[in-house]
């Protein structure tokens with residue numbers, strides 16, 4: 001990378017902007033870059049996005065922040081996976097758990113794959129993911145994913161947190177690393193002769209100039225979409241949801257360590273446990289349900305019909321920009337695209353975008369080939385996440401509303417997803433399919449297996465035969481005992497949260 005005081009301006013102080021600021025400040029600490037984050041005092045952040053995947057822990061490790069420092073301050077809890085309720089009407093499959101990976105699972109994964117493969121060949125075996133993974137036990141028993149040192153089997157985990165507080169916390173960490181903060185509303189983005197961003201003009205009369213601009217202005221995509229006119233590729237044909245209604249409920253003194261996703265009449269709702277409240281949001285399709293109807297259904301479900309707790313309504317567009325790095329601008333966060341939050345992948349995408357960008361930028365020649373390779377990589381990730389989320393809706397067995405009937409019969413899915421689903425129902429090993437499409441790096445085989453088995457994409461029970469001894473080579477009682485034994489090493493979630501509160 002060429003050294004010198006390169007100036008970087010990050011426009012937008014939502015979670016995306018602050019993650020970008022921290023990663024850039026850390027990675028470019030020695031390079032002497034001058035980093036400024038500009039945030040409007042008048043335009044708020046989106047204020048949702050409170051569940052993460054395991055890479056958020058890596059992010060905190062990279063920027064040298066310990067759990068003791070941030071978790072209590074951001075009302076955070078641990079997340080060991082997601083429970084999906086009411087997505088399937090198939091008997092025995094109305095609920096399943098998708099865990100984050102634990103090293104202990106290496107002992108039980110062969111049994112899970114063996115069983116799920118043979119069930120598809122017509123053998124009657126246990127095939128629900130809940131029975132094979134430690135994460136499901138940790139969630140059920142409310143255990144924190146932090147075993148003692150003498151139990152050296154690492155367990156991946158994510159977090160739930162208050163997004164407003166996390167932004168404020170990350171702003172403090174960035175300031176410690178020298179990131180400057182300016183409060184101003186940008187009302188003009190000017191380009192130079194060759195189409196690079198030349199400067200930002202603010203309502204307050206300032207001109208802000210940089211070598212590199214990061215657009216993290218949320219859904220409006222002020223630089224990338226509005227000024228550089230980078231096309232937005234709409235995913236609405238395969239993902240129908242475009243709105244959400246959000247309502248908090250009180251938290252007890254023993255929060256869960258899982259996100260819960262429950263299918264509703266026209267979409268699904270999240271339940272995200274923080275230490276001080278539970279975040280609830282109903283993600284639905286405005287084509288099938290209006291805002292009032294969605295709010296009433298959510299209130300009914302949460303027992304809040306007579307409550308005066310105010311609901312927040314949000315609209316969103318699903319899709320991504322055609323390119324994420326264009327000229328001297330990088331789009332990060334909602335400004336680069338959004339896929340509905342069923343797997344809480346948005347912040348992971350932010351991290352991946354920034355980390356890969358830094359790698360590419362560090363090469364120093366900023367060639368079109370570097371940009372193309374970077375854009376292809378990030379777009380590939382978006383499309384792979386989209387397909388995994390689309391699969392949730394495409395394989396659904398609910399037919400109780402026109403919404404679910406439309407989801408289950410939607411033929412506007414990618415060829416890649418079609419091949420995976422075909423491979424599964426034809427009883428083939430989808431590992432090969434995922435590897436040949438190079439998709440296993442985004443959602444690994446195990447995630448696809450959890451999704452498909454959890455939703456009961458198996459032959460009907462009446463079509464299954466008992467199977468011989470070889471088919472029953474893994475004994476469920478042994479697996480249960482093993483997982484139970486492993487779980488005894490984990491502390492209670494409640495106790496760990498109390499420890500964090502005390503340490504802060």
Ligand SMILES: Cc1cc2nc3c(=O)[nH]c(=O)nc-3n(C[C@H](O)[C@H](O)[C@H](O)COP(=O)(O)OP(=O)(O)OC[C@H]3O[C@@H](n4cnc5c(N)ncnc54)[C@H](O)[C@@H]3O)c2cc1C
Pocket residue numbers: 011012013014015016017038039040041042043044045046047048049050051052163184185186187216217218219220222244281283314316332333334335341344345346347348
């Ligand atoms: C319903 C819903 C649920 C979600 N759930 C999850 C989840 O569980 N997990 C997850 O990882 N993600 C989730 N997300 C996504 C997540 O909310 C976002 O990825 C995350 O909050 C980052 O947002 P952002 O920083 O890109 O945008 P925002 O939070 O909208 O921030 C935009 C920033 O830009 C600034 N700005 C805008 N225009 C200007 C201007 N002209 N001048 C100066 N400043 C400006 C604003 O002041 C603000 O600071 C969810 C999103 C939605 C819609």
